[in-house]
Amino acid sequence: MGSSELDRRTALQILVAGGSAAFLAGCNGPAGSAPPSSASTQPYASTAPSISVTDQRGKTATFARPVTRVVTIPMPAASLLVAVDQSSDHLAAMHNVSWVAMRDGVMGTMFPHALDIPHDIAAQDFTPNVESVRALNPDVVIQWSDAQLVEPLEKAGLTVVGLKNTGTQQDVDAWITMFAAMLGKPERAVQIKARSDQELAAITSQAAARTSKGPSILYFNRFTGGLKVAGANSYNDFYIKLIGATNPATGKDPLPGSGMIGLDVEQVLKWDPEVILLGNFDNAMPQDIYADPVWQNVSAVRSRQVYKVPLGGYRWDPPGQESPLMWHWLADIAFPQEKSPLRSTVSDYFSFLYNHQPTAAELDKILWTTNNNASASYQQFNA
Structure with a gap:
C-alpha cells in the first residue's frame, strides 16, 4: 500500500x-x-x-x-x-x-x-x-x-x-x-x-534548550490610525511565548480583555518593550517609528529592534498555513544568528504548500528585507 x-x-x-x-x-x-x-x-x-x-x-x-x-x-x-x-x-x-x-x-x-x-x-x-x-x-x-x-x-x-x-x-x-x-x-x-507538528516540536525543543531569557515582544495589530496590540487569547500571544519570549500585554501589567486591544502611547512607554512587531493590517514600517520623536525612549527603538512581520502567501501575523514560518522567523528575531537558515526553510515550505519555488526577489519581498534592513540583526535573513 x-x-x-x-x-x-x-x-x-x-x-x-x-x-x-x-x-x-x-x-x-x-x-x-x-x-x-x-x-x-x-x-x-x-x-x-x-x-x-x-x-x-x-x-x-x-x-x-x-x-x-x-x-x-x-x-x-x-x-x-x-x-x-x-x-x-x-x-x-x-x-x-x-x-x-x-x-x-x-x-x-x-x-x-x-x-x-x-x-x-x-x-x-x-x-x-x-x-x-x-x-x-x-x-x-x-x-x-x-x-x-x-x-x-x-x-x-x-x-x-x-x-x-x-x-x-x-x-x-x-x-x-x-x-x-x-x-x-x-x-x-x-x-x-x-509538517506543522514537526515544526512546532522543533521550536518547542529549541526554546526549552535555551539558557538565556527571551526579550519582551509587543505585537501591533494596528499602528496607524489608533494603536491595537495582541492581548490574552490571541494567536500572537501564543507564538511570542512559544519561542521563549514575553508579551508585556499579558505580563505583570496586562491589558484587560482579550484579542486585539486598543491602548494609548503612554501604556507602551510604561511597558518599554525590547522588540516591536508591526503587523500587515496597515502600512506602518519600522522607519515610521524610528523617525517619530514620541517613540525615541522605547527600548525597541533605541536598539533598532522594530520589525515588519513577513507577508507570504498570506500575512504571517495571524494564524494560517504559514504559521510555522512565523515561529522560525520570530525565534531568529528574538535570538538572532549570524546567518539564519530561514530563506531555505521558506523555499522548502512553499514548495510543499504551493508547488512553488520562490525566487530570491520573492524571498526578499516576503521578508520585507528592504524595509527591515535598518533594524538590528536583520542581515541574517539576506541572501
Whole structure:
C-alpha cells in the first residue's frame, strides 16, 4: 500500500471534537445529502462517497461530491483554501482584505488567477452581501461562526461552514481538516498537520534548550490610525511565548480583555518593550517609528529592534498555513544568528504548500528585507 493511500485512510478517520471535519463514506450518501452543484460539469457516479463536515459550531454539512465553488469571508480562509487545494480554481470569492494580501504578497504571483476573483462580497466587519454571494452559486460559504454573520446566509438557502478563531493552533488544524475534506483531499490535512507538528516540536525543543531569557515582544495589530496590540487569547500571544519570549500585554501589567486591544502611547512607554512587531493590517514600517520623536525612549527603538512581520502567501501575523514560518522567523528575531537558515526553510515550505519555488526577489519581498534592513540583526535573513 502506497503512502498516499495510507494518508487517505488516516484522513478518513479524522474527527476533531468540537468542530473539525468528519469524513463519512457511503453509497449515494445519507438521506438529505446536498444535490450535486449546478456549477460542476464533472459526471457524478452514484457510488461516490458523500462528504460530511462538522464545523466549529457543531453543525454538519453534507456534500454529494467535492466542492468546486467556495466563497470565503474570514480573512485567512482564502489563502488557506488555496494552500490546501494547491490551486485557486475552486475559490469563487473572498473578503477584500484577503484579496489585498494576495495582491501585496506573493500569492498573486504564484496563482495569478486569484487576483481576478470577486472580493466585494462582505463588509469590513464580515457582514455578508447576501445577494452578491447567492449570485455566485457557491457550493459552500466559509464564514465566522457568529450567529449574526451566519444566519443571513443560511436564511438565503446557502450552505455555511462556520469557523471560530480562539487564538489556538487547534483552530488552524481544524480549518485545514475541514477544507481538505470539502475539497475531496483529506490526505492534504494529514500532510500539512504532520509538517506543522514537526515544526512546532522543533521550536518547542529549541526554546526549552535555551539558557538565556527571551526579550519582551509587543505585537501591533494596528499602528496607524489608533494603536491595537495582541492581548490574552490571541494567536500572537501564543507564538511570542512559544519561542521563549514575553508579551508585556499579558505580563505583570496586562491589558484587560482579550484579542486585539486598543491602548494609548503612554501604556507602551510604561511597558518599554525590547522588540516591536508591526503587523500587515496597515502600512506602518519600522522607519515610521524610528523617525517619530514620541517613540525615541522605547527600548525597541533605541536598539533598532522594530520589525515588519513577513507577508507570504498570506500575512504571517495571524494564524494560517504559514504559521510555522512565523515561529522560525520570530525565534531568529528574538535570538538572532549570524546567518539564519530561514530563506531555505521558506523555499522548502512553499514548495510543499504551493508547488512553488520562490525566487530570491520573492524571498526578499516576503521578508520585507528592504524595509527591515535598518533594524538590528536583520542581515541574517539576506541572501
